[in-house]
Amino acid sequence: MTDPFSSDGAKTPPKPFTIEEGHRKVRSFVLRQGRFTPAQQRAFDELWPRYGLDFRPVPASGAPRDFDAAFGRSAPLVVEIGFGNGEALRFAGRHDAHRNVIGIEVHAPGVGRVLNALAEDGSEHVRVYHHDAVEVLEHEIADGSLDEIRIYFPDPWHKKRHNKRRLVNPAFAALLVRKLAPGGRLHLATDWQDYAEQMWDVLDATPGLRNRAGPRGAVERPEWRPQTHFETRGQKLGHGVWDLLYDRT
DSSP states (O other), rough: OOBBBBSSBBBBOOOOEEEEEEEEEEEEEEOOOOOHHHHHHHHHHHHHHEEEEEOSSSSSSSSSHHHHHHHHHHOOOEEOOOOOOSSSEHHHHHHHTEEEEEOSSSSSHHHHHHHHHHHHTTTTTEEEEESSSSHHHHHSSOOOOOEEEESSSOOOOOOOOGGGGOSSHHHHHHHHHHEEEEEEEEEEEEEEEHHHHHHHHHHHHHHTTEEEEETTTTTTTTTTTTOOOOHHHHHHEEEOOEEEEEEEE
């Protein structure tokens, strides 16, 4: 396996995804690793072979990953992008056993935390990438192969000068459409109204997506998404919460 840590135990952060803006590159995230605990270190050391998927920058075959082989079974495939501390991913592990679930996260403490949670629950149909989601989608996942993509409470980059860093943009939306199977589902949630507005601006105009609630529409929180601590925090601050559901046409 590819050790996500150097030999002296220091974290080697992945290179952040960038998007082109004219001739300038803009990061879609920054690494805010926080405190990495001994338990999270042990999770990488002991549980990564069981639940981890190593990103292959240039697959020898040039082909996407065979997830049937990775999971040891054939089942519909769900991807959660940016799972944070893993609350929703763990919930899926407990309640969505008929599908194979992949979580993607760049922040090491959250990955370590979810590795421990998956082992505690015995959730063998969940796998985790510790890498940038765009590179995973581009290189590891076949076009038209995903049953669902979930993006819950992405970084809002709420300062106006930082809005260009937001994950949901036209190029990213087009990538998501490519990866979804016909009839597949895209589910997003945010507690920032102006980000919900941007999501509608982008996704309602993206060919291949249909807003299940109609143009600029949102739905009540579905049963498959647990209320997360991000959501609770936002509600305490007086924020609303918007769940957006799109079907791949």
